[in-house]
Structures are given as structure tokens and as C-alpha cells.
Amino acid sequence: MTSQHRSNPADFHLLVDGIALEIGLDADEIAARKAYLELDDADVAALRDVRELLESQRHAFSDRFYAHLLSFPQLRILLGAGAETRLRHLQAAYFSSLTAGDYGQDYIRERLRVGVTHQRIGLDPKWYIGAYRKYLSELHDILWQRLQGQPERFRAAVEAILKIVCFDMGLALDTYAHADQRSNLQNQNYLEQVIDGMPAGLVVVDSELRACSMNRMMADLLGAPDDALQERRIPLDELIPCTELVNRAIETLASGAAQDHVMATFDGRADGVRYVEFNIRRTRKDGAPMLLLIGQDITFRRKARMRLQESEEFFRLTFNQAAVGIVLLGSDGRVLRTNSKMSHILGYTEVELLARFYQQFMCEEDLAEELALIGGLKAGEITEYQREKRLMRRDGSPVWVSVTVSSMRDANGNQRFICVVKDIQRQKQAEEALLRMANHDALTGLPNRVLMQDRLRQAIMHAHRTKRQVAVMFIDLDRFKHVNDSLGHDAGDQLIVEIARRLSTSLRESDTVARQGGDEFVVVLPDLAGEEDAAKVARKLLGNLFQPLVLRGQEVFPSGSIGIAMYPRDGEDSTTLLKCADSAMYGSKGQGGNDYSFYTAAMGAQAYEHLRMEGALQRALQREEFLLHYQPVVDIETGTVTGVEALLRWQPHEREMVSPADFIPLAEETGLIVPIGDWVLATAMKQQVAWVEAGLPSLRVSVNLSARQFLGQDVAQRVRALLAETGCDPACLTLEITESVLMENPAAATETMGRLAAMGVQLAIDDFGTGYSSLASLKRFPIHSLKIDRSFVMDLTQDADDAAIVNAVIALAHSMKLNVIAEGVETREQLDFLQQHGCDQMQGFCFSRPVAPQGIAAMLRRAA
Numbered sequence: 001m002t003s004q005h006r007s008n009p010a011d012f013h014l015l016v017d018g019i020a021l022e023i024g025l026d027a028d029e030i031a032a033r034k035a036y037l038e039l040d041d042a043d044v045a046a047l048r049d050v051r052e053l054l055e056s057q058r059h060a061f062s063d064r065f066y067a068h069l070l071s072f073p074q075l076r077i078l079l080g081a082g083a084e085t086r087l088r089h090l091q092a093a094y095f096s097s098l099t100a101g102d103y104g105q106d107y108i109r110e111r112l113r114v115g116v117t118h119q120r121i122g123l124d125p126k127w128y129i130g131a132y133r134k135y136l137s138e139l140h141d142i143l144w145q146r147l148q149g150q151p152e153r154f155r156a157a158v159e160a161i162l163k164i165v166c167f168d169m170g171l172a173l174d175t176y177a178h179a180d181q182r183s184n185l186q187n188q189n190y191l192e193q194v195i196d197g198m199p200a201g202l203v204v205v206d207s208e209l210r211a212c213s214m215n216r217m218m219a220d221l222l223g224a225p226d227d228a229l230q231e232r233r234i235p236l237d238e239l240i241p242c243t244e245l246v247n248r249a250i251e252t253l254a255s256g257a258a259q260d261h262v263m264a265t266f267d268g269r270a271d272g273v274r275y276v277e278f279n280i281r282r283t284r285k286d287g288a289p290m291l292l293l294i295g296q297d298i299t300f301r302r303k304a305r306m307r308l309q310e311s312e313e314f315f316r317l318t319f320n321q322a323a324v325g326i327v328l329l330g331s332d333g334r335v336l337r338t339n340s341k342m343s344h345i346l347g348y349t350e351v352e353l354l355a356r357f358y359q360q361f362m363c364e365e366d367l368a369e370e371l372a373l374i375g376g377l378k379a380g381e382i383t384e385y386q387r388e389k390r391l392m393r394r395d396g397s398p399v400w401v402s403v404t405v406s407s408m409r410d411a412n413g414n415q416r417f418i419c420v421v422k423d424i425q426r427q428k429q430a431e432e433a434l435l436r437m438a439n440h441d442a443l444t445g446l447p448n449r450v451l452m453q454d455r456l457r458q459a460i461m462h463a464h465r466t467k468r469q470v471a472v473m474f475i476d477l478d479r480f481k482h483v484n485d486s487l488g489h490d491a492g493d494q495l496i497v498e499i500a501r502r503l504s505t506s507l508r509e510s511d512t513v514a515r516q517g518g519d520e521f522v523v524v525l526p527d528l529a530g531e532e533d534a535a536k537v538a539r540k541l542l543g544n545l546f547q548p549l550v551l552r553g554q555e556v557f558p559s560g561s562i563g564i565a566m567y568p569r570d571g572e573d574s575t576t577l578l579k580c581a582d583s584a585m586y587g588s589k590g591q592g593g594n595d596y597s598f599y600t601a602a603m604g605a606q607a608y609e610h611l612r613m614e615g616a617l618q619r620a621l622q623r624e625e626f627l628l629h630y631q632p633v634v635d636i637e638t639g640t641v642t643g644v645e646a647l648l649r650w651q652p653h654e655r656e657m658v659s660p661a662d663f664i665p666l667a668e669e670t671g672l673i674v675p676i677g678d679w680v681l682a683t684a685m686k687q688q689v690a691w692v693e694a695g696l697p698s699l700r701v702s703v704n705l706s707a708r709q710f711l712g713q714d715v716a717q718r719v720r721a722l723l724a725e726t727g728c729d730p731a732c733l734t735l736e737i738t739e740s741v742l743m744e745n746p747a748a749a750t751e752t753m754g755r756l757a758a759m760g761v762q763l764a765i766d767d768f769g770t771g772y773s774s775l776a777s778l779k780r781f782p783i784h785s786l787k788i789d790r791s792f793v794m795d796l797t798q799d800a801d802d803a804a805i806v807n808a809v810i811a812l813a814h815s816m817k818l819n820v821i822a823e824g825v826e827t828r829e830q831l832d833f834l835q836q837h838g839c840d841q842m843q844g845f846c847f848s849r850p851v852a853p854q855g856i857a858a859m860l861r862r863a864a
């Protein structure tokens with residue numbers, strides 16, 4: 001009986017040797033076995049005796065033997081396909097060795113090998129015991145046939161064959177059993193290893209609900225030592241204190257019904273709580289019911305699920321309560337999900353939004369760009385984009401939003417778009433208002449200078465391309481100051497607003513009317529054929545402007561002076577054209593106003609001179625080209641010099657002296673009057689102190705304050721500083737302010753004058769009679785003197801009106817307890833008149849022209 005073995009031959013031999021050792025097959029054992037079978041030398045001799053006889057029958061024997069064996073399908077399967085040839089060969093070797101007479105170590109090892117091989121292939125002992133039976137019967141028949149008549153020889157041979165075959169069977173069976181035992185042990189070890197190594201915890205519980213064993217994983221889950229159950233069986237509720245698990249285990253034990261997903265929480269572990277999900281199965285061991293509790297550590301999964309739930313909840317709340325609108329779109333733009341803010345922005349309910357496509361909310365003009373961007377997202381060319389645009393609300397009104405659209409994929413790989421929409425309606429409105437404010441005049445709502453210049457530039461560019469012309473009109477209202485001064489600023493504002501309206505309604509949409517500031521307007525007429533078009537518009541404007549209106553109950557007839565510059569004739573850029581129009585406007589004013597003038601080169605020359613003077617004035621201050629002359633103020637009664645008026649002179653280097661009448665208006669216009677006036681104040685005060693220090697009688701010095709000086713800076717503070725700096729006595733300083741300056745901003749003037757008077761400085765109203773203030777309104781101002789304007793004094797001896805005015809002024813001033821000074825007194829007659837009518841003081845050529853400081857000193861010394 002033979003079979004194959006498939007493992008490595010060296011390993012196999014080691015295994016066989018190991019089994020021989022474990023069985024204890026040493027020489028003594030073999031001798032004992034042979035002795036027990038009574039297998040002795042006589043048997044060996046008997047076997048050798050029939051060797052030749054049997055060898056001759058080997059092939060026929062083999063045929064019959066295998067015909068029998070292979071007639072059993074189970075054997076055919078166990079022995080394997082194509083086994084016959086191989087087996088016949090092994091069989092032949094065994095057949096020969098059976099009668100060879102050598103039954104030592106090699107023989108025995110071969111028998112053991114056969115036993116191990118049979119055990120390995122799962123050939124039950126029944127099969128090879130049957131095979132040995134067939135062997136014996138066949139040998140018996142052969143011997144019977146061949147040894148008929150030789151009963152002794154036959155009996156000895158049969159006896160010996162029986163012994164050796166039983167010897168072989170014993171070896172094979174022992175080996176089989178031992179190899180089987182070994183294999184079982186190995187299987188058991190393997191099973192234990194598998195159970196220990198499995199990624200689930202296992203507790204085996206007996207019918208008394210006591211835990212008998214558990215694997216390493218379960219010990220680990222419970223935080224118990226591996227051998228916790230070796231000493232004693234622990235009650236299940238002690239090992240795992242979970243009522244639910246114990247109850248379900250009791251149920252399974254009783255009914256046999258499997259229990260799944262039984263949750264137990266293991267607390268108190270150093271590494272935190274563990275969640276274990278158990279499956280409970282009933283089984284049997286040695287007839288007694290047992291429970292298998294298989295626990296899966298789902299801590300990670302459960303925590304992950306809890307985290308997921310938490311983050312989903314967080315997302316849900318954030319999504320719903322977000323201060324921005326959020327929309328999830330399908331790749332076709334369908335709204336798949338949205339939040340309440342989005343509903344609020346668009347005025348739809350969430351359900352209504354879900355039935356719509358994003359494209360439905362877009363403005364017509366944004367659609368093409370938006371679709372192109374979405375196309376870019378779809379193609380993966382961009383991952384997101386941001387735009388400020390308008391969306392259409394449910395009520396059809398547009399709402400400004402800032403939209404950020406990003407591309408994403410859902411769990412199934414479908415393309416989705418997330419739109420985050422911020423309502424920027426208010427911001428946009430504020431921006432628009434700011435833009436409006438930056439570009440428009442607050443009072444009239446007309447474009448301001450900035451916007452006008454922009455429009456003018458555009459008009460020039462267009463005209464350049466189309467070979468057309470552009471007219472720029474500079475409009476200045478005539479006598480606006482008069483309205484302002486006499487009727488107040490509110491009336492002035494009303495007039496400006498009405499003029500703005502009249503200008504706007506007189507022009508086309510494409511024309512621009514802008515307020516340049518104050519009472520100045522600029523009109524831009526684009527796309528003209530020539531000068532005559534502009535002239536027509538100018539005539540129309542003047543006609544419309546001239547319509548009367550009632551302000552504060554008084555009928556007013558506004559008019560304006562218009563200067564016109566033409567592109568490209570007068571200039572090719574906005575700055576030049578505006579300058580030209582400005583110069584032309586002065587041309588109109590010079591001709592009496594209420595007219596228009598086109599710019600001419602001569603006007604340009606005037607403007608150039610203007611500029612030149614401005615530069616020269618600036619340099620004059622630095623080069624100290626200014627000086628002061630002083631005109632005495634004389635007491636009419638006594639003829640004594642009581643004071644002087646400081647009068648500014650400009651003596652350019654190596655050039656003729658320039659009259660203040662020529663440069664003061666320009667200095668006023670450019671603002672240079674402020675530093676120049678400051679210089680005058682300081683110099684006059686220093687001079688007053690110098691005369692006193694020179695031992696001369698203390699003189700009152702009068703200084704003229706310009707409008708800008710008086711209204712534009714903190715003159716009181718400056719005067720205080722200069723008084724302190726120069727040491728001039730405030731009581732010796734008079735500040736002269738013209739009537740019109742006072743009326744420009746009476747409230748501010750009152751306040752400033754109050755502060756100056758509080759310092760002890762005296763205040764005089766200059767050029768009195770030329771303005772529009774009434775004597776009554778003067779009561780409000782803390783003034784000390786009135787200076788009657790030279791124009792009234794000049795003709796007072798010839799003109800009865802002037803005489804009456806001068807007389808009235810003196811009378812009224814005295815009634816208000818004001819000092820009166822007449823200016824420009826040139827003749828004895830004028831002086832006599834003034835004396836007769838009680839005028840207090842005078843200044844004029846009849847006494848002295850303005851002279852240098854030394855002249856005043858000499859004059860005072862002479863009088864002493």
C-alpha cells in the first residue's frame with residue numbers, strides 16, 4: 001500500500017523522523033513489536049523462500065490489485081488523476097521489499113512514510129486496511145496455486161506474510177493516528193491563533209452565563225489581562241456590566257435566536273470610552289449550550305458618525321442662518337438647495353426657488369458673460385469667479401449682489417455649482433450716492449467741475465474723430481453778489497437753483513450744464529458745426545435767464561455774462577478751452593454783462609498778463625518788494641494828526657511802483673492777499689511801536705483787511721499773536737473792513753469783530769455808502785468809526801445828492817455814537833463842508849498824500 005506525498009522531501013523526512021521519535025520507534029520497540037507478532041528469522045527465511053515465486057507473479061498481482069482498488073470512485077478521487085502508473089511503480093517496490101528479508105530501519109521508515117502520506121491525503125484507515133486484506137488474499141491464492149503439495153512450505157510462507165503484513169499495518173496505523181493527532185493539535189493552535197488575531201472580540205459564555213474564555217481583542221476592549229479567565233469563570237454581568245447585553249444573552253441562551261447589533265459602552269478606560277457592538281450566537285459544546293459573544297469595536301466609526309452628524313448640523317445651521325444667500329446649482333443651473341437668506345434677497349419662498357433655474361434671476365445684459373463664466377467652470381478652466389451684478393427679484397425689481405460661484409462635484413461625481421450671494425444693494429446705493437456727490441453739485445444737482453471736465457474731454461475726443469466742433473461756455477451771473485448781500489444767502493441759493501433749472505431746460509440731453517462754483521456755470525455743447533450754433537444757444541440762454549423771478553417778495557431780473565471758447569479753434573484740451581471761455585466771459589462782463597463774447601487772442605493776452613502778475617506778486621513777498629506808506633488822519637476841529645492809514649505799496653526791483661489798485665484785486669483772487677495782508681498787519685504794528693519808541697506821540701494806525709483775510713482765517717487769533725509779538729497797544733490799532741465784506745457773512749463777521757473789540761482793537765467800516773447795508777443793520781456790529789467813501793466826498797460841493805448823503809451819514813453815525821471820517825478830501829471847500837456838518841476826522845490830499853514812515857515822523861515833529 002503506497003501513496004504520494006507532496007511536500008518538500010527534506011521536510012517530509014524530518015516529519016517522518018519526528019513521528020518515529022514521538023511514537024518511540026526505537027530498536028527495542030521494533031523488536032518488541034516483532035516479538036509480539038512472533039516474527040522471527042524462520043519467517044524471514046520463509047519469505048525469502050517464496051520471493052522468486054512471487055516475483056514472477058508481480059505484474060498479474062498488480063493488475064488485479066489495482067483493478068479492485070480503482071473500482072471505488074472515492075479512492076480514485078483521493079489517489080488523484082493519473083495515479084495508477086505512479087502507484088504501480090511504488091507498489092512494485094513494496095511487493096519486492098516484502099519478501100526481501102530486510103525489515104530494518106529503512107523498511108520501517110518507508111512504512112511510516114506511507115502512513116503519514118495516507119493521513120495527509122485524508123485516506124481513512126478503512127481504505128488501506130481493505131487494501132491489505134486484498135494483498136493478503138491475493139498472495140494467499142498465488143501461494144496456494146504454486147505450493148500445492150507442499151503444505152509445510154505453504155503454511156510457513158502464509159504465516160510469515162501474515163506477520164510481516166500485520167507488522168506493516170501496525171506501523172502504518174500508528175503513524176496515521178499520530179500524524180492525525182499532530183494535525184489536530186496544529187489545527188487547534190491555528191484556530192486559537194485565528195481567534196486571537198481576529199479583529200473582533202470574542203467571549204465564550206457557558207450555560208450559567210459565566211465567561212469561560214475570551215480572545216485577546218476582547219481582553220483589550222475590556223482593559224482586562226489576557227489570562228483573566230484562566231483562574232475562574234467570571235459572571236458575564238461582572239465581566240461586561242451591560243444590562244442590555246446580559247438580557248439579550250439570556251434570551252439567546254433560552255431560545256437559540258441570534259441577536260445582532262447589541263450595543264455596550266465600556267467606560268472608565270484610560271483611553272476614553274469605547275463603543276462595542278455585539279452579535280450573540282448559541283452553540284453547543286459536549287452537549288451543553290454555550291454562547292459566543294462577538295464584539296466589534298465601533299468606537300471610531302461611531303465617533304466619526306457623531307462628528308459627521310455634528311458637522312452636518314453645523315453646516316445645516318450655518319447654511320440656514322448664513323448672512324449671505326447660498327444656492328447649490330446643478331450643472332444645468334437648476335436650484336438644488338438654497339437657504340432662507342437667498343429667499344429674502346430674491347423675494348421667493350425656498351420652495352419656489354427650488355423650481356427655478358439660476359439663469360431666470362439674471363439680468364438680460366449679464367446673461368452672456370455669466371454663461372461664458374459657467375462654461376469656464378464646466379470646462380475646468382477656472383475654479384471660481386466673483387462678480388457684482390443685479391439679480392431680478394420676484395417683484396421684477398433688480399437687486400445688487402456680489403456673487404461668488406465655485407465648482408464642485410457631489411458624491412456621485414456630478415458637477416455642481418455653489419453660489420454665495422451677498423446683498424450689496426445698500427452699499428451700491430451708497431456708492432452711487434457718493435459718486436453722485438463726487439460728481440455733482442450739492443445745491444443744484446448739476447454735474448460739478450470734475451464731471452464737466454470729463455464730459456468736455458469726451459466731447460473733444462468725439463469731435464476730433466468726427467471733425468466737428470465743441471463750444472465751452474463760461475457763464476457768470478451779473479450782480480449776484482448784490483442779491484446775496486441785500487437779500488441774504490438763502491435767496492442767493494434760490495436764485496442759483498432757479499438759474500440751474502433754466503439752463504438745464506434750455507439745453508439738449510447731450511449738452512452738459514455744470515456748476516463751476518459760486519455763481520459760475522459752464523455749458524459744454526458737443527457736436528457743433530460751427531460758431532453760429534454756439535451763438536444761437538448763448539442767445540437762447542440769455543433770453544431764458546432774463547425772465548424775472550421773485551425772491552423774498554422782491555422781483556429780481558437775473559442776467560449773465562457768457563464767454564465762449566470753440567474747439568478746435570481756441571484750444572485742443574479742456575484746460576485751455578475753459579481758460580479761454582473764462583477770459584471771454586470777462587470780456588462780456590467788461591461790456592456791461594447780459595451778453596456773450598467769443599474768445600479772442602486779445603483776451604488771451606490779458607489772461608497772460610494776469611498770470612505774469614500772479615507770479616510776480618508771489619516773488620515780491622519773497623524779495624521783500626512791498627512797503628507801507630501812511631496817510632495821516634486829521635482831527636477836523638483841531639487840525640491835529642490823530643492817526644495814520646497804512647497803505648500798501650509794491651516797488652518791484654528797478655521798475656516803477658505798482659498801485660495797490662492794480663494788484664490787490666489779483667492778490668485777492670489768488671489768495672496771495674492772505675500772506676501779504678499778514679505782512680501789512682505786522683509791519684504797521686511794528687511801525688506804531690517804532691514811532692512811540694522814537695519819542696513821538698502815540699498814533700492810531702489803521703490797517704485795511706481784505707475779505708479773504710477777514711473771513712478766511714482766524715484773524716482775531718492772528719491779531720492777538722501779532723500784538724503780543726510787536727508790543728503794539730491794541731487801543732492804537734484800527735482795522736478797516738469794507739461794508740460788503742461785513743455783509744457777505746454777517747454772523748461770522750459779528751463774531752470776529754466781537755473778539756477783536758474784546759482785545760481793545762477799534763473797528764472801522766471802510767468805503768461806507770458803496771455797499772447795501774442799512775445803518776440799522778450796522779447796529780449789530782461792534783464798530784467805532786465809519787469812513788465816508790471818497791466817491792461821495794469828491795463831488796459833495798457840486799452834487800447836492802452827495803452832499804445830502806454825506807450829511808445824512810454824519811448825522812446817523814453820530815446818532816449811533818460812531819466816529820465819522822471822510823476820505824479823499826482834496827479841497828478847502830470839501831473840508832469846510834465837513835467841518836460845518838460835524839464830521840469828526842478826515843484824510844486826503846488836501847492835508848497829505850500817503851507818505852513813507854519818515855515823512856510821518858517829520859510831520860509829527862514839526863507839529864510838536
Ligand SMILES: Nc1nc2c(ncn2[C@@H]2O[C@H](COP(=O)(O)O[C@H]3[C@@H](O)[C@H](n4cnc5c(=O)[nH]c(N)nc54)O[C@@H]3COP(=O)(O)O)[C@@H](O)[C@H]2O)c(=O)[nH]1
Binds near residue numbers: 664677705767846
Ligand atoms: N486789503 C488792503 N487794501 C489796501 C492796502 N493798501 C491799500 N489798499 C487798497 O488799495 C486801494 C488803493 O489804495 P491806494 O492807491 O493806496 O489809494 C489810497 C489812497 O492813496 C487814496 N487817497 C487818499 N486820499 C486821497 C485823495 O484826496 N484823493 C484821491 N484821489 N485819492 C486819495 O485812497 C486810497 C485809500 O482808500 P481806502 O483804503 O478805501 O481808504 C484802496 O482801495 C485801498 O484800500 C492794504 O494794505 N490792504
